[in-house]
Amino acid sequence: MIMTGKSEKRLILIIDDEEVLRDGCKQVLEKCGYGVLTAGQGNEGVMLARKYTPDMAFIDLKMPNMSGMEIIEILSRDIPDIVLVMITGFATIVSAVEAMQKGAYDYLPKPFNPDQLRALTKRGLEHRNLKIETKRLREEKDQMERNFITFVSHEMRSPLVVIRQYIEALNAIAGDRFEQDVKEIIERCAKRVHNLEDMIAHWLDISRIENGSLTQQKVSLNLDSIISRSVEEMAPLCRKKGIALEINSPRSLPPITGDTESLVRVFTNIIGNATKYTPQGGKITVSVKKNDEYYITASISDSGTGIPPEKLPLIFEPFYRCAGKNEKHGGSGLGLTFCKKIMESHSGMIDVSSREGEGTTFVLTFPVPINTKRNGSGEIS
Ligand SMILES: Nc1ncnc2c1ncn2[C@@H]1O[C@H](COP(=O)(O)OP(=O)(O)OP(=O)(O)O)[C@@H](O)[C@H]1O
Numbered sequence: 123m124i125m126t127g128k129s130e131k132r133l134i135l136i137i138d139d140e141e142v143l144r145d146g147c148k149q150v151l152e153k154c155g156y157g158v159l160t161a162g163q164g165n166e167g168v169m170l171a172r173k174y175t176p177d178m179a180f181i182d183l184k185m186p187n188m189s190g191m192e193i194i195e196i197l198s199r200d201i202p203d204i205v206l207v208m209i210t211g212f213a214t215i216v217s218a219v220e221a222m223q224k225g226a227y228d229y230l231p232k233p234f235n236p237d238q239l240r241a242l243t244k245r246g247l248e249h250r251n252l253k254i255e256t257k258r259l260r261e262e263k264d265q266m267e268r269n270f271i272t273f274v275s276h277e278m279r280s281p282l283v284v285i286r287q288y289i290e291a292l293n294a295i296a297g298d299r300f301e302q303d304v305k306e307i308i309e310r311c312a313k314r315v316h317n318l319e320d321m322i323a324h325w326l327d328i329s330r331i332e333n334g335s336l337t338q339q340k341v342s343l344n345l346d347s348i349i350s351r352s353v354e355e356m357a358p359l360c361r362k363k364g365i366a367l368e369i370n371s372p373r374s375l376p377p378i379t380g381d382t383e384s385l386v387r388v389f390t391n392i393i394g395n396a397t398k399y400t401p402q403g404g405k406i407t408v409s410v411k412k413n414d415e416y417y418i419t420a421s422i423s424d425s426g427t428g429i430p431p432e433k434l435p436l437i438f439e440p441f442y443r444c445a446g447k448n449e450k451h452g453g454s455g456l457g458l459t460f461c462k463k464i465m466e467s468h469s470g471m472i473d474v475s476s477r478e479g480e481g482t483t484f485v486l487t488f489p490v491p492i493n494t495k496r497n498g499s500g501e502i503s
């Protein structure tokens with residue numbers, strides 16, 4: 123007979139072809155106040171698990187018809203949060219490891235005594251509680267983040283757009299009637315609004331990278347074309363500031379996998395920084411090279427002011443700016459945070475080295491996809 127226990131009771135399923143063992147476990151666990159289901163065959167056990175969704179299941183490894191390993195695989199896939207324990211007469215490391223890989227929480231070697239069964243059940247159920255709580259907290263956090271993104275985009279960005287439009291309208295309607303000092307105040311307002319809009323856009327992008335919605339369009343692409351686009355975009359600014367912008371790239375590079383738009387922005391952000399901190403007459407060089415068959419690196423070097431060594435570890439932190447409030451160049455301190463997160467979402471890395479008064483180099487490392495064909499000599503084709 124199947125006992126399903128009361129709804130508030132924790133439900134344990136025992137799947138074992140040895141009747142004595144099943145009954146023994148049932149008695150011990152029922153005495154502890156658990157509801158216990160038993161099955162003498164794999165398919166019967168799977169059916170019971172699907173119907174009653176127990177909290178925990180003990181499964182014998184060796185059974186006729188369906189192996190314990192197979193059952194573990196099915197239940198860990200089908201029953202959310204179930205804690206699975208493999209019962210085994212010959213606990214080899216290999217079978218234990220395989221069971222764990224398939225989703226088991228632990229294994230119980232035969233013969234075992236009631237104390238061992240009770241202790242493992244208690245521990246397994248505690249593990250389940252923790253797992254469920256962690257999942258709930260993670261979902262809550264994700265929901266809060268989603269709400270916050272919506273809040274920021276609607277409640278903060280929208281009024282800013284309206285303010286900007288009012289300022290534009292004000293200038294269009296009455297701009298020529300304003301005294302110079304009034305014009306300056308309006309200009310300062312417009313600039314602040316613009317900075318705030320930029321900061322919110324940056325911040326929203328960072329949140330979108332974190333929830334995975336910004337870089338979903340990953341395709342096979344050539345780093346050369348990303349660099350050309352970024353350099354094209356930044357060239358007018360460099361010309362205006364009297365800074366030389368140069369690209370060094372080998373003839374052929376293996377493709378990488380990535381999101382074109384966000385990678386272009388990584389390069390424009392870094393080149394943009396370099397333009398801020400490189401004086402007139404200086405130089406920015408973008409170089410790409412294939413390190414070995416596994417990585418491509420792109421470095422962006424400038425001959426600018428450099429970054430003090432004690433500040434280097436901080437520059438990727440959100441809102442961090444080396445000169446703090448005294449920073450004379452515009453910006454929100456989110457550019458490099460964005461770059462780092464984009465590189466991480468591409469399984470890549472971003473590193474920096476700098477010497478004060480000499481310049482700064484950012485190095486971006488991209489993995490070459492494993493399925494990129496390599497010929498006999500190890501060359502990537
Ligand atoms: N090439 C560089 N040379 C010197 N300092 C740099 C360079 N790149 C970054 N920094 C320093 O690192 C800080 C952080 O850079 P980051 O790009 O994150 O922010 P930002 O440029 O100040 O603002 P944003 O990019 O959000 O507009 C900068 O404020 C600057 O102090």
Ligand SMILES: [Mg+2]
Nearest residue numbers: 395453457458
């Ligand atoms: Mg920047």
